[in-house]
Amino acid sequence: MAIDRAEALRIAALARLHLPAGEEDAVARQLSQVLDFVATLDELDLSSEAATVLTPADAEPRVDAPDGRMLDAERATAQAPESEHGFFLVPPVVESLEP
Numbered sequence: 001m002a003i004d005r006a007e008a009l010r011i012a013a014l015a016r017l018h019l020p021a022g023e024e025d026a027v028a029r030q031l032s033q034v035l036d037f038v039a040t041l042d043e044l045d046l047s048s049e050a051a052t053v054l055t056p057a058d059a060e061p062r063v064d065a066p067d068g069r070m071l072d073a074e075r076a077t078a079q080a081p082e083s084e085h086g087f088f089l090v091p092p093v094v095e096s097l098e099p
Contacts, residue, residue: 001039003031016094 003011008028012019019027073086082089 001032001035003028003035007031 005024005028008024008031009019011031012027077083077086077088080088
């Protein structure tokens with residue numbers, strides 16, 4: 001499936017991504033390559049394959065209980081480039097909520 005420049009710009013706007021000037025066509029080609037790859041995966045006949053699972057069917061579920069280990073805010077932020085009052089300081093990701 002071919003993604004054109006306009007569609008790449010629309011996707012970037014929806015994702016609130018800034019595409020550097022002159023990169024729009026390259027991004028459109030890359031997105032097209034991703035979709036083409038996914039389309040080839042869709043062509044695989046996996047009807048004779050068993051579904052993949054992450055754990056054996058007879059495995060007991062993990063107990064979801066605290067193990068007692070704690071990390072206080074001071075230790076958690078000790079190696080952070082910037083922190084304040086036990087919180088990480090990071091640069092803003094979204095400067096404006098208006099697209």
